Amino acid sequence: MRRKPNVIVFFTDQQRWDTAGLHGNPLQLTPNLDHWAHEGTHLYNTFTCQPVCGPARSCLQTGLYATTTGCYKNSIPLPAGSRTIADEFNEHGYETGYIGKWHLASTRTEPVPEPLRGGYKYWLAADSLEHTSDAYDTVLYDNDNRRVKLPGYRVDALTDAAVRYIDNHKEQPFFLFLSYLEPHHQNRRDDYPAPRAQEQRYASSWTPPDLAALGGTAQRHLPGYYAMVKRLDDALGRLMDSLISLGLAEDTIVLFTSDHGCHFKTRNGEYKRSCHESSIRIPGAIWGPGFNGGGRVNELVSLIDLPPTLLDAAGIEVPETMQGRSVLPLVRKTAVNWPQDVFVQISESQVGRAIRTRRWKYAVSAPQLDGIKEAASSAYTEEFLYDLQADPWELNNLIGKKSHREVKQILRTKLIERMVEAGEAAPVIHPAEETDAGQLLVLETEYYE
Structure with a gap:
């Protein structure tokens, strides 16, 4: 045996x-x-x-x-x-x-x-x-x-x-x-x-x-x-x-x-x-x-x-x-409904949360809170959005670009779902102030990548 x-x-x-x-x-x-x-x-x-x-x-x-x-x-x-x-x-x-x-x-x-x-x-x-x-x-x-x-x-x-x-x-x-x-x-x-x-x-x-x-x-x-x-x-x-x-x-x-x-x-x-x-x-x-x-x-x-x-x-x-x-x-190649993202909790430097898909990185923080004293927040503000296909080294933060509004909405919803799954209360996430995107454009087929 x-x-x-x-x-x-x-x-x-x-x-x-x-x-x-x-x-x-x-x-x-x-x-x-x-x-x-x-x-x-x-x-x-x-x-x-x-x-x-x-x-x-x-x-x-x-x-x-x-x-x-x-x-x-x-x-x-x-x-x-x-x-x-x-x-x-x-x-x-x-x-x-x-x-x-x-x-x-x-x-x-x-x-x-x-x-x-x-x-x-x-x-x-x-x-x-x-x-x-x-x-x-x-x-x-x-x-x-x-x-x-x-x-x-x-x-x-x-x-x-x-x-x-x-x-x-x-x-x-x-x-x-x-x-x-x-x-x-x-x-x-x-x-x-x-x-x-x-x-x-x-x-x-x-x-x-x-x-x-x-x-x-x-x-x-x-x-x-x-x-x-x-x-x-x-x-x-x-x-x-x-x-x-x-x-x-x-x-x-x-x-x-x-x-x-x-x-x-x-x-x-x-x-x-x-x-x-x-x-x-x-x-x-x-x-x-x-x-x-x-x-x-x-x-x-x-x-x-x-x-x-x-x-x-x-x-x-x-x-x-x-x-x-x-x-x-x-x-074994038998997985069903494997998550298409990973969820990250960030502490000490900030009270932050992030989600990472194959293509996108989306992160929020609670700038009014001390990451040493507080574990979580009831409200966050958008802080980072990276297109990991175009920018794998995360040198171009897209969080305020109007061109990426729909992507942010999808990721915001998913992040809240992941926080709730982890046992946290569903927070309010305040959108970042938007600016002109120039030539940037996200195709609808790219939203969920």
């Missing part, structure tokens, strides 16, 4: 989708990810549902939107009694382990108390890894809240710990959540510390068009950022090598994704918390039983769809309370 599949989440922090060769990056940063995504399933259009660390993690751990759990901003602990994906795996005979950054306990530099660990049995983690560690000073806490300092560059240190966990649990099915900090910046210095001797490897290298146009801190930070991404990919290769050597590769589902992207201070005063592709689009790939040979899935997939996907793939019934849906029907 075939054993239950092992499940591993390889989770990075603040990684843009276009760092991957799968998305055309020419720097060969991700040969391992590219290979395994081709072997399995590449979720080509994957998006976060909340572009900031803690809220995104709450969504991935619970399968619920951040406004549903209450974790709409950083520093809000996952509420006691929250049902997590680890709880589901625990109940179905799995060993569960968490290694790395948690960011759902609000303890920063202190150990995470056992009740706030999301139900994981094995624990080697820190709530805010960027505050307990540095690139060559990896400090975590174990099940007994003892301080553990691991040797090596931080990516390698966590990978070593993961390989040890896999080896120690190879006899029974396990669910391992491996949560890196990289390629997130080191907060106290506001830099992206590359592995030694790699700092200049990517200096003056390829720059994504949005960053080339808008600047921000890209020229200062991209070399270190890219070197971090390359080391993460090396770590993925090591992880897969360990599974192959232990005879577990054919029995293990591996999900690769991130919590949000990085716009390098081009869209606001920091790195995420905006509606733009650079902030919300993330890499997504999954391989192993049920996903091998799945090819490239082009439908739009949200971070909130990944918890039900992992449960479904492991043969565990998906709780009705989860607000996403499994992507397995997409892989």
Whole structure:
């Protein structure tokens, strides 16, 4: 009888989708990810549902939107009694382990108390890894809240710990959540510390068009950022090598994704918390039983769809309370009525909401409210509209153009529907002031793209 599949989440922090060769990056940063995504399933259009660390993690751990759990901003602990994906795996005979950054306990530099660990049995983690560690000073806490300092560059240190966990649990099915900090910046210095001797490897290298146009801190930070991404990919290769050597590769589902992207201070005063592709689009790939040979899935997939996907793939019934849906029907080509858009909640920098279709990006905000103090609003104002076919790098905001009035009306209605589906009250959305559109024209056939 075939054993239950092992499940591993390889989770990075603040990684843009276009760092991957799968998305055309020419720097060969991700040969391992590219290979395994081709072997399995590449979720080509994957998006976060909340572009900031803690809220995104709450969504991935619970399968619920951040406004549903209450974790709409950083520093809000996952509420006691929250049902997590680890709880589901625990109940179905799995060993569960968490290694790395948690960011759902609000303890920063202190150990995470056992009740706030999301139900994981094995624990080697820190709530805010960027505050307990540095690139060559990896400090975590174990099940007994003892301080553990691991040797090596931080990516390698966590990978070593993961390989040890896999080896120690190879006899029974396990669910391992491996949560890196990289390629997130080191907060106290506001830099992206590359592995030694790699700092200049990517200096003056390829720059994504949005960053080339808008600047921000890209020229200062991209070399270190890219070197971090390359080391993460090396770590993925090591992880897969360990599974192959232990005879577990054919029995293990591996999900690769991130919590949000990085716009390098081009869209606001920091790195995420905006509606733009650079902030919300993330890499997504999954391989192993049920996903091998799945090819490239082009439908739009949200971070909130990944918890039900992992449960479904492991043969565990998906709780009705989860607000996403499994992507397995997409892989099997049996999906019916898959959503044609993804919904994004934005906090901290603003109280904002956005919807992204294949062609259009539409976003609103409540400028009168503080995004730190308020989770939602009863009224919003239109802020952004992008035609992603004509302007994939979102350099031309069309929100005030008369030519796009009908498109905005359709997207406004859909956004309100998505907010209600997520458990929010239906808001009022005030249209943006319109200006002349010049030669711009939208054909009626393009409204719903």
